[in-house]
């Protein structure tokens with residue numbers, strides 16, 4: 587389904603804090619209409635918090651500042667009632683575990699229809715469109731699926747339902763946070779193909795570098811709450827500049843015998859325990875005293891924030 591809405595997401599200086607701790611710092615990026623952008627990085631790098639701050643769904647006690655706009659409309663620091671109108675309509679999100687997002691006591695068809703009646707469609711129209719949507723996410727026998735309850739579906743089918751719900755009001759931007767991690771490999775592949783095909787514009791979060799390469803055109807690499815590198819998949823994956831990206835790619839490549847190449851030394855510090863200056867410097871084999879000062883993300887197209895980039 588190609589949405590008739592063409593939206594541009596623009597994020598500028600997004601910072602997310604819990605108490606005094608900065609969990610995401612000064613993140614800036616754009617997603618053009620129809621563009622598919624991946625967000626990668628190890629666990630704890632701030633990927634989910636970045637996405638949740640765009641949706642206005644940050645957990646209690648966590649706040650966002652900076653600017654994020656979708657077609658010029660503010661997403662950060664606006665009242666909840668305005669966000670409710672945007673959510674599910676202008677931008678939607680699909681999470682990892684669909685079982686927790688679906689109501690176990692409500693039939694699938696009614697749940698898909700509900701997101702449309704909430705945004706002003708008549709019940710009759712919503713019911714009809716729900717069947718069409720279930721078909722579009724390639725669920726066989728949409729009428730049977732519509733009558734089923736969530737527990738009667740497989741994990742892969744439930745995730746397709748979540749995608750149908752996310753796309754029900756034809757949002758301009760879809761955000762997916764590890765949408766296929768819980769699925770087995772063959773089902774995962776089908777789901778990824780489907781997302782790549784029907785997302786209007788996409789912010790796709792994953793740990794899996796192969797997945798991001800198959801779905802996206804462009805990628806943002808996050809570490810320690812910052813974007814450390816960004817560019818086209820081709821540039822970043824074939825010629826990583828930031829030493830973190832370089833390590834991430836080396837660690838993900840399997841040798842012919844299936845043993846892993848050396849991984850990045852040390853582990854990701856907990857929130858609030860990243861070093862000052864370059865957040866990666868305590869794990870970086872190339873760090874010098876220069877790295878005590880924070881490098882800015884520089885470069886057009888292919889940008890990196892590293893004082894000693896790879897060639």
Ligand SMILES: Nc1ncnc2c1ncn2[C@@H]1O[C@H](COP(=O)(O)OP(=O)(O)OP(=O)(O)O)[C@@H](O)[C@H]1O
Nearest residue numbers: 604609628629630631632633634635645648856857
């Ligand atoms: N409610 C919260 N209060 C305080 N700190 C939090 C909260 N939620 C997340 N954090 C911290 O913020 C950091 C970034 O979390 P986030 O969930 O965005 O990481 P992530 O990149 O999505 O990781 P993963 O790949 O494991 O999903 C982590 O160190 C996490 O512990």
Ligand SMILES: [Mg+2]
Nearest residue numbers: 633634635763
């Ligand atoms: Mg996450």
